[in-house]
Amino acid sequence: MLAIFVGVLCATEAFTAPVFGKTNFVFGFxxxxxxxxxxxxxxxxxxxxxxxxxxxKRYKYLLYDLVTKDLKTKYRRSALGVLWSVLNxxxxxxxxxxxxxxxxxxxxPGGFALFYLTGYIMFNFVSEASNFxxxxxxxxxxxxxxxxxxxxxxxxxxxxxxxxxxLFSLIAFVFVFSFFAITGKVTPSVTxxxxxxxxxxxxxxxxxxxxxxxxxxxxxRDIGHIWGILLTVWxxxxxxxxxVDLLPDWLRMxxxxxxxxxxxxxxxxxxxxxxxxxxRENILCILFSLSMLLFGIVVFRKKQxxxxxxx
Amino acid sequence: xxxxIDIKNVSMRFNMPREKIDNMKEFFIKFLKRQLDxxxxxxxxxxxxxxxxxxVVGIVxxxxxxxxxxxxxxxxxxxxxEGSCEVKGTISPLIELGAGFxxxxxxxxxxxxxxxxxxxxxxxxxxxxxxILDFAxxxxxxxxxxxxxxxxxxxxxxxxxxxxxxxxxxxxxxxxAVGDYLFQQKCEQRIADMMSGGTTVLIVSHAIEQIxxxxxxxxxxxGGRVRMIGDTLxxxxxxLAPNE
Numbered sequence: 208m209l210a211i212f213v214g215v216l217c218a219t220e221a222f223t224a225p226v227f228g229k230t231n232f233v234f235g236f237x238x239x240x241x242x243x244x245x246x247x248x249x250x251x252x253x254x255x256x257x258x259x260x261x262x263x264k265r266y267k268y269l270l271y272d273l274v275t276k277d278l279k280t281k282y283r284r285s286a287l288g289v290l291w292s293v294l295n296x297x298x299x300x301x302x303x304x305x306x307x308x309x310x311x312x313x314x315x316p317g318g319f320a321l322f323y324l325t326g327y328i329m330f331n332f333v334s335e336a337s338n339f340x341x342x343x344x345x346x347x348x349x350x351x352x353x354x355x356x357x358x359x360x361x362x363x364x365x366x367x368x369x370x371x372x373x374l375f376s377l378i379a380f381v382f383v384f385s386f387f388a389i390t391g392k393v394t395p396s397v398t399x400x401x402x403x404x405x406x407x408x409x410x411x412x413x414x415x416x417x418x419x420x421x422x423x424x425x426x427x428r429d430i431g432h433i434w435g436i437l438l439t440v441w442x443x444x445x446x447x448x449x450x451v452d453l454l455p456d457w458l459r460m461x462x463x464x465x466x467x468x469x470x471x472x473x474x475x476x477x478x479x480x481x482x483x484x485x486x487r488e489n490i491l492c493i494l495f496s497l498s499m500l501l502f503g504i505v506v507f508r509k510k511q512x513x514x515x516x517x518x
Numbered sequence: 519x520x521x522x523i524d525i526k527n528v529s530m531r532f533n534m535p536r537e538k539i540d541n542m543k544e545f546f547i548k549f550l551k552r553q554l555d556x557x558x559x560x561x562x563x564x565x566x567x568x569x570x571x572x573x574v575v576g577i578v579x580x581x582x583x584x585x586x587x588x589x590x591x592x593x594x595x596x597x598x599x600e601g602s603c604e605v606k607g608t609i610s611p612l613i614e615l616g617a618g619f620x621x622x623x624x625x626x627x628x629x630x631x632x633x634x635x636x637x638x639x640x641x642x643x644x645x646x647x648x649x650i651l652d653f654a655x656x657x658x659x660x661x662x663x664x665x666x667x668x669x670x671x672x673x674x675x676x677x678x679x680x681x682x683x684x685x686x687x688x689x690x691x692x693x694x695a696v697g698d699y700l701f702q703q704k705c706e707q708r709i710a711d712m713m714s715g716g717t718t719v720l721i722v723s724h725a726i727e728q729i730x731x732x733x734x735x736x737x738x739x740x741g742g743r744v745r746m747i748g749d750t751l752x753x754x755x756x757x758l759a760p761n762e
Contacts, residue, residue, distance in 0.1 A: 268634040353617030
């Protein structure tokens, strides 16, 4: 069994080497391992897996209801309402741009404002969705204990809710971009139409992450407390307020293993710089997303039956 | 007649940790010291039961005998520690009425929310909206937040939504105790309608008189085990007999 496993690993490694380059053989091994493991797990449990997918259709109205309820309650009693989803990234960008283009000078092509805003929009989605997702299962306890609902509905709902918020903050991007386009600093390009692609990659990745987090919190409430710190670390470890060019070589090498770097870079390329990322980048993003999603699904499904005993 | 519920050697055990451990530090320390001991609580042990289509099965037993646990396993909320439970067809679990009601929302909003919690289509709820209001007799309170409702009103609303469709299996857990006698009659009428339409019904109730009136077969649970399965009259008489 193990021999077959290692054999398959080596075979895929030889196969993937041209794509990832010899230096990044870690990717080859990592992805193959995760995908193979998760694939097998799901394969052996395919009957109930198919059942779960089928129930998704039945509960789409519940998903829709929960998302609209969240959207309604988020801005209840605020005078500007949903406008805050646009204003928030704008104001954040103003503050950070003031600091990083006047006080600490960071030079990036296209200006710091757009550079930061693109990174912020992507990162904020992950941070918001994961923070919400942490307590989805525990706070849905009254429902889970009383009626049968496929439990993945709750983390998925939070991801969709945060995704909708991200779409709102895109409006802020459009404003800032048009401002810079008028002043002639940047030029709009056709590649901007590719924007749903990196967002989709990120969404899939984030949903996997949320499944893992929601599961962990049920058994260890500590995760909820440490996650805020980890997110801050992750933010500084991602090129949101600085460009990767500033990093020494070994750090840039490490950066390759940060999935967020790839998503953010992808988003920036199509939105600000008007370039289309290479096939290799696309494959990497897809593999990151797919691995995280499958890993999340496997972890969540293994534990979902015992949730009800721990909440 | 075909079997719709097939329970085979189902056991349900709950781990009751002596102390509540929910953080990692304690978990690892206890794990390393091998002090992770649990007291096992056996809620159900080795239950086997087959229910055919169209049967009305009553479940009786004292408090804590495992009635609700059994219903929760059948409706898929809990998964058994051992054994298997196969259910064919759709289930309407009336285990706790109005699960998923948001008490801040109005009757109208709750009908739609609860409908989607139970997995109904939106258009379907819209179509049946008036029927629900009329059955629950809450037309006058259409736009009132249900936090102001009495428990009877909430139960009526919950029952009206949960019994909208004719399910293959209806599970009723002591919910008929709430509501006045008029509403109870209405509920029983609706359950009787379903029964004549071929729905299988499982009823948990402490009102033996009700069980005797409705059920074709009765299961008597005691301490998580089946004490007796059989003819309604026979089991009820034994169950009610002072000291056997």
